[in-house]
Amino acid sequence: MHEVDKGYFTEDNSAEVVISRIAESTDPRLSEVVAAITRHMHAAVKEIEPTQEEWFKAIQFLTQTGHKSDDWRQEFILLSDIFGVSMLVDAINNRKPSGASESTVLGPFHIPDVPELPMGANICLDGKGHPMLIKGRILSTDGSPISGAKIDVWQTNDDGFYDVQQKGIQPEFNLRGVFRTGDDGAYHFWGAKPRFYPIPDDGPVGKLLGALGRHPNRPAHLHYILEADGFETLVTHIFDPDDEYINSDAVFGVKESLLAKFDLIEDSERIKEEGAEGPFYEVVHNFVLAPEK
Amino acid sequence: MHEVDKGYFTEDNSAEVVISRIAESTDPRLSEVVAAITRHMHAAVKEIEPTQEEWFKAIQFLTQTGHKSDDWRQEFILLSDIFGVSMLVDAINNRKPSGASESTVLGPFHIPDVPELPMGANICLDGKGHPMLIKGRILSTDGSPISGAKIDVWQTNDDGFYDVQQKGIQPEFNLRGVFRTGDDGAYHFWGAKPRFYPIPDDGPVGKLLGALGRHPNRPAHLHYILEADGFETLVTHIFDPDDEYINSDAVFGVKESLLAKFDLIEDSERIKEEGAEGPFYEVVHNFVLAPEK
Numbered sequence: 001m002h003e004v005d006k007g008y009f010t011e012d013n014s015a016e017v018v019i020s021r022i023a024e025s026t027d028p029r030l031s032e033v034v035a036a037i038t039r040h041m042h043a044a045v046k047e048i049e050p051t052q053e054e055w056f057k058a059i060q061f062l063t064q065t066g067h068k069s070d071d072w073r074q075e076f077i078l079l080s081d082i083f084g085v086s087m088l089v090d091a092i093n094n095r096k097p098s099g100a101s102e103s104t105v106l107g108p109f110h111i112p113d114v115p116e117l118p119m120g121a122n123i124c125l126d127g128k129g130h131p132m133l134i135k136g137r138i139l140s141t142d143g144s145p146i147s148g149a150k151i152d153v154w155q156t157n158d159d160g161f162y163d164v165q166q167k168g169i170q171p172e173f174n175l176r177g178v179f180r181t182g183d184d185g186a187y188h189f190w191g192a193k194p195r196f197y198p199i200p201d202d203g204p205v206g207k208l209l210g211a212l213g214r215h216p217n218r219p220a221h222l223h224y225i226l227e228a229d230g231f232e233t234l235v236t237h238i239f240d241p242d243d244e245y246i247n248s249d250a251v252f253g254v255k256e257s258l259l260a261k262f263d264l265i266e267d268s269e270r271i272k273e274e275g276a277e278g279p280f281y282e283v284v285h286n287f288v289l290a291p292e293k
Numbered sequence: 294m295h296e297v298d299k300g301y302f303t304e305d306n307s308a309e310v311v312i313s314r315i316a317e318s319t320d321p322r323l324s325e326v327v328a329a330i331t332r333h334m335h336a337a338v339k340e341i342e343p344t345q346e347e348w349f350k351a352i353q354f355l356t357q358t359g360h361k362s363d364d365w366r367q368e369f370i371l372l373s374d375i376f377g378v379s380m381l382v383d384a385i386n387n388r389k390p391s392g393a394s395e396s397t398v399l400g401p402f403h404i405p406d407v408p409e410l411p412m413g414a415n416i417c418l419d420g421k422g423h424p425m426l427i428k429g430r431i432l433s434t435d436g437s438p439i440s441g442a443k444i445d446v447w448q449t450n451d452d453g454f455y456d457v458q459q460k461g462i463q464p465e466f467n468l469r470g471v472f473r474t475g476d477d478g479a480y481h482f483w484g485a486k487p488r489f490y491p492i493p494d495d496g497p498v499g500k501l502l503g504a505l506g507r508h509p510n511r512p513a514h515l516h517y518i519l520e521a522d523g524f525e526t527l528v529t530h531i532f533d534p535d536d537e538y539i540n541s542d543a544v545f546g547v548k549e550s551l552l553a554k555f556d557l558i559e560d561s562e563r564i565k566e567e568g569a570e571g572p573f574y575e576v577v578h579n580f581v582l583a584p585e586k
Contacts, residue, residue, distance in 0.1 A: 009377065009545040011384040017545060018377040023506020030504060033341055038376055040337035045381050047329050054326070055382045059369045066359005066369075076352045076359075083331055084302060084311040088338050089348045091304040211323055213316020252302040252310060 015042035061204055068203040074108070078205040081105070081251040082214070094235075099141045100290035104237050104253045107223060109162040110154060116178040122190035125171040129158025129195075131280040132262070135188035138181050138226060139288050145185025146289060149228035152178050153189070155221070160197035193262065193281050194220040196245050209250065216250050219243035221258075224287070231289035238285050260285045308335035354497055361496040367401070371498040374398070374544040375507070387528075392434045393583035397530050397546045400516060402455040403447060409471040415483035418464040422451025422488075424573040425555070428481035431474050431519060432581050438478025439582060442521035445471050446482070448514070453490035486555065486574050487513040489538050502543065509543050512536035514551075517580070524582035531578050553578045 009017050019035045026034075050058070068075040080086045086105050094103035117123070124131070138149040154176040156162055163174040179187050201209060201216035209216055221237040237253060238260040239246060246254060265271065266279045274280070302310050312328045319327075343351070361368040373379045379398050387396035410416070417424070431442040447469040449455055456467040472480050494502060494509035502509055514530040530546060531553040532539060539547060558564065559572045567573070 008540075008547055008549050009380050009384070010548070011381065011388075014377050014381045014384070014545075021505070021507055021541065025506050026504065033343075033347070034505060036337055036340050040333045040340070041376060041378060042381060044329055044333035045378060045385070047333070048326050049385050050326070050382055052382065052386055055373070055379075059367070059373065062355070062369045063359055063362045063367070066356055066362060069356045069359065074352070074356070076355045080348070080352065083334060084307050085334060085338060086348075087302050088304065088307045088335060089343055089345060091302070091307070092338070092342050093345055095304075211319065212314070212327060213318050214314055247301075248314065252307075254301050255303070256301050 011046075015039045018042070061208070064204040068205075073200065073203070075203050075205055077108070078199060078203070079208075081199065082205055082209055084252040087252045090235075096232075096290050097141060099288055100232075101234055101236060101287045102255050102257045103235050104255060104258060105251060106225075106235050109164055110152075110223065110225070111164060111176070114152065114154075114173055114176045114178050116180060117189070119179055119182075119186075120188055120190070121177060121179075123153070123173075123175050123177040124157070124190065124192040125174040126157055129192035131276060131278075132191045132193045132283060133188065133265075133274060133276075133280055134191060134222070134283045134285070135186070136284050136286045137185040138187065138228065139185055139286055140231070141288055141290060145181070145183065146228045146231065147181060147183045147185060149181040149185065149226060149231075149289070150178060151181070151187055152225040152227070153191075154223045155191060155194045156197055158192055158195055160195040191222070194222055194240065196220050196243055199250050214250065215245070215248065217245045218249050218251060219245040219254065221253070226287055226289060228289055230292055232292055234287065234289055236287075238283070304339075308332045311335070354501070357497040361498075366493065366496070368496050368498055370401070371492060371496070372501075374492065375498055375502055377545040380545045383528075389525075389583050390434060392581055393525075394527055394529060394580045395548050395550045396528050397548060397551060398544060399518075399528050402457055403445075403516065403518070404457060404469070407445065407447075407466055407469045407471050409473060410482070412472055412475075412479075413481055413483070414470060414472075416446070416466075416468050416470040417450070417483060417485040418467040419450055422485035424569060424571075425484045425486045425576060426481065426558075426567060426569075426573055427484060427515070427576045427578070428479070429577050429579045430478045431480065431521065432478055432579055433524070434581055434583060438474070438476065439521045439524065440474060440476045440478060442474040442478065442519060442524075442582070443471060444474070444480055445518040445520070446484075447516045448484060448487045449490055451485055451488055453488040484515070487515055487533065489513050489536055492543050507543065508538070508541065510538045511542050511544060512538040512547065514546070519580055519582060521582055523585055525585055527580065527582055529580075531576070 015038050018038045022031050065075045090105050138146045140146055157175055163170040181187055196217045196219050198216040220240040220243045224236050226234040239254055239258050240262050241259040260283050263282045265282050308331050311331045315324050358368045383398050431439045433439055450468055456463040474480055489510045489512050491509040513533040513536045517529050519527040530551055532547055532551050533555050534552040553576050556575045558575050
């Protein structure tokens, strides 16, 4: 006790000494957060017992991660992603009532102000890949359809890139759209079967992934933001369960409930009925929104 | 179990899922370190329950800390310092047998190849501050004097700066020296009473210190590296116990055993005997080196 009172450091009381220095006037939330980080960080160091060289390697890694980050590249978010921290923060902030669709990470490729399209529109503007019909309903947890729900969807093209990654190559707003449900809560639109793609792996985070024997790929998915008056906004994906990386998403975004079914439709009657030019993939997926608290 | 096997993420099993992705071929030490960091990081996030905004503030803080770091400034080391992590790593790597002098952090101001001086030399080349006589013996844990021990010492001048921080203002090698003990293990040299000084606080780490109600100052001290054949090298400080910041070192470097005594000598006999021009400070401090394992 004597030593803690004086603020002198020992290996045993290290975290307590650091925490004891937080002034009482400190913002209570900051104080709580810094105390928790200090306790867990000291516990990790005591467990790991890094050598001075290992400690310095960690310092260098963090420095390189900072240097790789700029207005266009956020390497610390990638670091958070590959450690599952982004998904954990998402999970903590989006606990859903039973029966509601689950959330997953937003990712860096959403853009605002995408034009609203009529139901049934084709968002695949580059004509690449396998045509895909996506349809279903937006429902409340009590099973009733939600009218006027806004569906904001975006996905990669068949080369595994979002339009914003290939400005001048892909058409503007390629594979993005905003739709609004009618009274039946139903939606349908055409896209292209999405493809897996790697997160940027030419920086320190990619190097770490490699050293851990992990690949940088995200399994094929569509992104959604679903909004409706009186309901919690849902940020989520749906995934292709047959993607080769479905069990090893580099950023841990996959949840069992987010697996959709991508059915290849080859039946000529159905092809004709949907006005398609040939075989297409069909994804039927309902989303269930939680009522606003 | 089923979900962990498939690698799907839930709030409960988050750390386990991330750890399960580390390939078996991974370097065992890297695997161990990453698993420990993952476990402690997820535990911290679960305790803190950050909002998305708080998480992003943390991302921005780390990014700014990286951007502030360059060849001359290491803001991540400062961050490690003010969280007591640098001291903890030092403590873990320098557990000393009973009776041996304790270590503390090296700090960023050591330079190699400082000229060796004859015992009794005055390392205060700018003539500023209060003259100070430092003397004592370098001993083994069995009490016997260590012959040929190399004493590498450095300290601030009376303005609170190291020579390397004021190139062109302070003389080269001001308040630095290397001495070597004779058979009696004794040392003595002249310096100037050191002063407290702030760690660099114009970056994100300084801002955090301010938000926590903490000052950036280190209490007055002298730095030492002590080396002798057959003994563990000791990196340490001695501190002025009367410094106003002695109980609140910004980097937690103070240990009770590192407190020296800085006595003001005003007795004219002693002044004459030591060849001083007036009153001076005297610090008598023995260092005890641990035998090499």
